[in-house]
Amino acid sequence: MATEAYEKQAMKERQLTNKVPWKIKMRPFLILSPAFLLTIGILIPFGMAIYFSLTNYSFKYAEYMFVGLENWIAMFSSPSFWHSVGVTLSYAGLATLIETLLGIGIALLLNRENMLARSLRIVLIFPLVIAPVIATIIWQLMTNNSVGIYSDWLRQLGITNFNWGADPSTALITVLIIDAWVFTPFVTILVLAGLRSLPKAPFESAMIDGGSAWFTFKNLTLPMIMPMLIIAVLFRLMLSLQMFDIIFALTRGGPGDTLMTLPLTAYTEAFTYKELGVSLPFMLILYLFVYFLSHFIVKYWTYTQNKASGK
């Protein structure tokens, strides 16, 4: 409906443009210009980032000079870079996987009509709107050695070697738990919205035909909620690739270099070692990756919109 009306309007605008060219042609740009002016200040840093990545700029010295691709070559040949890439990918991959599976499961459970599901639909959103840093602090209060109730429970169960963020072997699990605590509801509410908009008829006929629950889910539910699911997964993937808050608040990238993702490495290079020039390639390479991902999102987006409007 809306698209149709929009097409008509677009036609009209085009006809108008032929009659009164300049003034109307410029109108959208005029309206957009304040937003552009405001964000140009955010565009400048991108240029600056590329420029400074080619210099030996350091917060320790007043002067800097052009060093070409030195920082880039140094980055690609350092083992710590490949370690960061590995940590970043496993963090983002695992977080997205856990949150997607858990999110779908919880959404299916919430999509039933009983008191429990109805009341939890609202309550379970709470962690999603709490700042990731604050969420980390909450979990630190839960797991700390002296007053943490979770540590206490683990001790009573006889598990004494689970040291949460302090131990290299459990640090990744700990940040993943916190990430899942905050962001699983994101997947849940998108999938739930998808489930609630499903038509009833195909499910009724599947039930009459005696299809198993798994059969119905695989062949009916899943394909039908796919658009929401893909959006949810891509959003999660993109934001967990750049996750800084939770890891920084919990361990600053430690213990050792266990949780040194690309953002944490860039932060440490710039603000601990004061080497801005060295730190920038780490973020630029991540941005490149995220940029392509976001392109994919927009492509998919236009595809579903076109499909919805029958083009």
Added chain:
Amino acid sequence: MKKKIIAFLQNAALVLYAMFAIFPLLWLVILSFKHDRDMFNTTFIFTPTLENYRMLFSDGEYIGYFLDNIIVSFGAIALSIIVGVPAAYALARFDFKGRDGIAFTFLSFRFAPEILVVLPLFLLYQELGLYDTYVGLIWVFQVLSLPLLIWILRGYFEDISVEVENAARLDGYSWWQVFIKIVMPLIRPGLVASALLSLIFVWNNFTFSLLLAGQDVTTTTVAMLQYVASDTVHYGQMAGAVLIASLPIIILALSIQKHLVRGLSMGSVKG
């Protein structure tokens, strides 16, 4: 019988997850009413005290962080609304060359890694004298709030039939009058929802306030992390502070519940 067992197992699984999701928040409430001396030797049974909250508000420090957070968040959202609403309208209504490219450029800001934006801005802000100022933070928060607002509102504008606008124009309203008197009231629910949602993101931000502000402007997220890092942690006060910082956000989220799906997916899912 089999059905009953399945339903029971489903409820049990849901309750288990709810425990995981909600218990930390309940525990926070409990901690915040616990006296420091009861912290180590009691769990659920103790004499509740308001001491923690009294301490929290006794010096102006915590209230100061809170005010700073309010100033920068509301400032950022107000600015985003002023420039974002017209931009969203233009992107929804006009058909012009490069429209999708421009829309995508705005969207891509939202996905720019925060650290990448911050590193060069750190230099630029010190040059310009914007480091550790309200204006500086309000400006950089546009990275978060403006794309969100533009993309969500664009969808709401597209939902309004063009016929409505054309009819008003036939009645003799000028283009501006149509915008202010006809279109704006129609998108008001969407505007409120997207403004509140961007407010949540800005309020919760950590990276920008950590690196582009210092002594003068400190937001609650940064302040609380500093407090945890100091060695005089009073757990009860900490819990109270965390609760007070999160409660307004939870209430905001509840008030825009109906629009949450649409907002969080930046308008791509019209739940």
